Each structure stands twice: as C-alpha cells, then as structure tokens.
Amino acid sequence: MIRSKIKLDIFKNKALVVTVFTVLISVLGQLLFVRFASFNIEKIDYGNFVLLQTLIAGMSAILLQIPSHSFDRFYNAAPKKIDFINEFRTILLFVNFISIVLVFLYSQIIDKFTFTTYALLIILFMFLNNFTLNQKVLLFNLERGKFFFVKVSETFSKFVLPIGFYWFEGTLESLFFGMVLGYFISNVLILSFLRGTPFSIRFNIENIKKYFTFSSPVIFMAIFTWGISFSDRYFIEYYLTTEDVAIYSILAVVAGIGVVIGQIYFMYVEPKIYKAYEVDKNHTITLLNKYLLNLSGIFIILFVFVTLLPRNVFTLLIDKALIDQDYYYFTILVLIMSVFLGVVHTAHHMVFKLKKRFDLLAYIYLIAFMINMCLNFFIKESGIIMAGVSTLISYASILILQLCVYRLIMKSNT
Structure with missing residues (x-):
C-alpha cells in the first residue's frame, strides 16, 4: 500500500514537472518574440499584426466557444472517444467555412491590408482551430509527454518562425507566413500522435443540440x-x-x-x-x-x-x-x-x-x-x-x- 502510494506521488510530481516545462517553453518563446518586436519590428507592422491577431481572437470568440467548452465538459463522459472527437472535427469544417465569410466582410470594411494578408489570416485560423482541438485530446488523455512536444512545436509556430521570416523579409505578411508554416508543421506532428483516431465525418443532430444548449x-x-x-x-x-x-x-x-x-x-x-x-x-x-x-x-x-x-x-x-x-x-x-x-x-x-x-x-x-x-x-x-x-x-x-x-x-x- 505504501509503495503504491509512493509510486502515485512520483507520477503526480512527474506530471507537474512536465506541465511546468511545457509552459516554460512557451513563455521563453513569447519573451523572445516580444524582445524582437520591441527592438526589431517596425511599430506600424507590429501594430497592424496585433490588430489582425485581435480579429482572429474575435472570430474565435464567436465561432469556437460552443465547440471548445462542450468538448471540455463532455469528453470524459463520452462512451466512444473516436466518434466524439470526430463530431467536433466535423463541426470545425463548418467553422472554417464561416471564417472565410467573416474575413471577407472585414476586408470590405478595413481595406488597409493586402489580399495576401487576408488569405494568410484565413489559413492560419483554420490551422489554429484544428491544432487546438487535437491538442485537447492529448491533454485530456493526460499524455503529457506528447503534449510537451506539441507545445514546443507550437512555440516555434507562434514565435520563432515569424521572427525568422520577418528578419529576412521585414514585412507584415512575413510574420503571418511564418505562423502559417509553423502551424502546418505542428498539425502534421499532432496528427502523427493521433493516428489511432483517424478522421471521419460524424454529424449527430441530438448531440449538437446538447452541446448548443450547454454552451450557447x-x-x-x-x-x-x-x-x-x-x-x-x-x-x-x-x-x-x-x-x-x-x-x-x-x-x-x-x-x-x-x-x-x-x-x-x-x-x-x-x-x-x-x-x-x-x-x-x-x-x-x-x-x-x-x-x-x-x-x-x-x-x-x-x-x-x-x-x-x-x-x-x-x-x-x-x-x-x-x-x-x-x-x-x-x-x-x-x-x-x-x-x-x-x-x-x-x-x-x-x-x-x-x-x-x-x-x-x-x-x-x-x-x-x-x-x-x-x-x-x-x-x-x-x-x-x-x-x-x-x-x-x-x-x-x-x-x-x-x-x-x-x-x-x-x-x-x-
């Protein structure tokens, strides 16, 4: 009994250590990016970058809250995890389509950005949505080791690659291109970890009603x-x-x-x-x-x-x-x-x-x-x-x- 308790405590401590390092990697990347932005990115470019990221946050607020909160709340109670995961992957297909419409409407109101910038923004939003959902699977399964590698990959996507591309190109588009490339690589990585949950179209009206009622x-x-x-x-x-x-x-x-x-x-x-x-x-x-x-x-x-x-x-x-x-x-x-x-x-x-x-x-x-x-x-x-x-x-x-x-x-x- 004592030996099993000790093993359990060690496991808990190990999980906490992995969690701390997972967060620290992300924070270090963020510190690197903000220092680079403070001294190397033109204020007009960084200001516009922030405004467009704010748009992404706004679309997430409108489109992703019901799927995200419902996934969190019902994942552990789902009898068939693969079907449950694919229900939400299917929902994201509709979310991604709506994001195209919203970015188009925004571009008609705010015309200070190029077509390339808006296109990169849409692709980034799609990659980010799928990445966020799939990483929840690893986290809720308490696969903290794999989750650590995924978060390291995300750090490169959000911070390191945008710095690299801006260093060579020095444009607003280069910041977003670095993020798009990074999140593409991160999605490939996380899907390799989730080979046991292949994608399939799952559309359950009753479940969608339940999710909407809970999270609306x-x-x-x-x-x-x-x-x-x-x-x-x-x-x-x-x-x-x-x-x-x-x-x-x-x-x-x-x-x-x-x-x-x-x-x-x-x-x-x-x-x-x-x-x-x-x-x-x-x-x-x-x-x-x-x-x-x-x-x-x-x-x-x-x-x-x-x-x-x-x-x-x-x-x-x-x-x-x-x-x-x-x-x-x-x-x-x-x-x-x-x-x-x-x-x-x-x-x-x-x-x-x-x-x-x-x-x-x-x-x-x-x-x-x-x-x-x-x-x-x-x-x-x-x-x-x-x-x-x-x-x-x-x-x-x-x-x-x-x-x-x-x-x-x-x-x-x-």
Whole structure:
C-alpha cells in the first residue's frame, strides 16, 4: 500500500514537472518574440499584426466557444472517444467555412491590408482551430509527454518562425507566413500522435443540440470577453495611432508573462478536476476551492515582488526609453495586476462549468463589458494607460460578481 502510494506521488510530481516545462517553453518563446518586436519590428507592422491577431481572437470568440467548452465538459463522459472527437472535427469544417465569410466582410470594411494578408489570416485560423482541438485530446488523455512536444512545436509556430521570416523579409505578411508554416508543421506532428483516431465525418443532430444548449451562453460571454480584453486596441487605433497599439501590445505581452502561473494551473489542475467530478462531485468542488485560494495567494505575493523589482529588469524586453517614463512604467504595473485578476476569475469559471450555469456568467460578463466600453472612451484624453485601467476594473467586477453569485448558488443547493 505504501509503495503504491509512493509510486502515485512520483507520477503526480512527474506530471507537474512536465506541465511546468511545457509552459516554460512557451513563455521563453513569447519573451523572445516580444524582445524582437520591441527592438526589431517596425511599430506600424507590429501594430497592424496585433490588430489582425485581435480579429482572429474575435472570430474565435464567436465561432469556437460552443465547440471548445462542450468538448471540455463532455469528453470524459463520452462512451466512444473516436466518434466524439470526430463530431467536433466535423463541426470545425463548418467553422472554417464561416471564417472565410467573416474575413471577407472585414476586408470590405478595413481595406488597409493586402489580399495576401487576408488569405494568410484565413489559413492560419483554420490551422489554429484544428491544432487546438487535437491538442485537447492529448491533454485530456493526460499524455503529457506528447503534449510537451506539441507545445514546443507550437512555440516555434507562434514565435520563432515569424521572427525568422520577418528578419529576412521585414514585412507584415512575413510574420503571418511564418505562423502559417509553423502551424502546418505542428498539425502534421499532432496528427502523427493521433493516428489511432483517424478522421471521419460524424454529424449527430441530438448531440449538437446538447452541446448548443450547454454552451450557447458562452458565445455571449466570449464576445464580451473579447470586448474587455482586445477591443481597447481598436480604441487606441482610432483615438491615437497604430504605433501606440504596438507599444501597448508590447507592454501587455510583457505583463502577460504572469499568465505562466495560470497556464500551469489550467494544464495541470483542470483535466484532473474534470475527471474527478465524474466520480465525487462534492469533494471535487471542495478541492477546486482550495486550488483557487492557493492561486490567488500566489498572485498577491508575485505582484508585491514585481513592484519591488528595479525598472532596469524590464529593459531586458522593453526599450529603455519607454520604461524609464513613469507613464509607461505605471501602465505595465496596471496591466500586470489585470493579468493576475484575469487568470483568477477565469480559473473560477470552472465552478460554473461544472454546475452548468454559463447563463449566469453571460450576465456577469455583460455588466463588465459595459463598464469596459464606457471607460475605453477615456483613452482619447488619458492615453493607453486608460486601456489597462478599464481592463483591470472590468476583471475586478467579474471576480466580485462571480463570488457573489457562486455563494447564492451554494446557498440554494443547501
């Protein structure tokens, strides 16, 4: 009995170590990219790159939330995993077709980009969708070793190859071409790992109704999330300049390094919680609350630590001329705090996922979205720091409302 427990503990520690290294590889790639962007990419190119990535995030918010959340929630309960996976692969075929229509409509409104850029954007979106779905299979099967290699491949796709192509070509299109090539290679790799789940068309009307009923509120929640997290780029573009979009995005990416803790949390904790919930619901909720409390404590300690760091530390990634200005320094502190709050309130979503109460989250996000939109209008007078402040206040309101609503849910169940 003792020996088996020791083996189990070793396995758990090994899984955690692999998870940490998986996240660190991605973070290192992101740090490399943001340093390159800060010193080597023209601000106009990087600003436009960010705006188009924001478009991809918006399409994901509209098109991918029902498939993504339904896949997460029902995967462990599916009796035939291959049929279940192929149902969602089939759904992605429709999603990819709709993405072509949306990008075409966007190109008719925003005509500042070339046909090649929009074509690359569509291909990237398709590759990214299929990659994201297939990597979930490895994660939920707890195949962390294979998942590690897949994430390494994704790091090259998102960060290393775009740097290489921009270094030689120096154009906006070269950034996207590097990502497209990278995600093509990553899809080939992940499909080689999933040879046991060959693709087939699976279309089950009853299941689609079930998925839609479960996750339909998430569409609104995702749109509101996109508005809170990314719409400020378009406000900055409208009220200020594309170069200011680039500067704000660089500061946001550096601040986003705090997400590393969140990524470790989501990759290590969430698959375990989903699996445990099918066995013992009450114990799983108690365990989840403990994880959330620990996560919040870690972020409080980290923020205090960041405020004590000398500014010169930031010059490793950000132009010294920027970070030496109090305005940009305080902007990045606001963004770091908003990132920490964002991870905590997103982690708290799982309580609502397990209780199947996405409808309540949608109302919460609507309130936060309205707050964010109103505050973003002050970007014209206050500059990019107001974009960070509006996001911070919105995330704080989401967390407070989630905690209040969750308490009401628990009281009603007692």
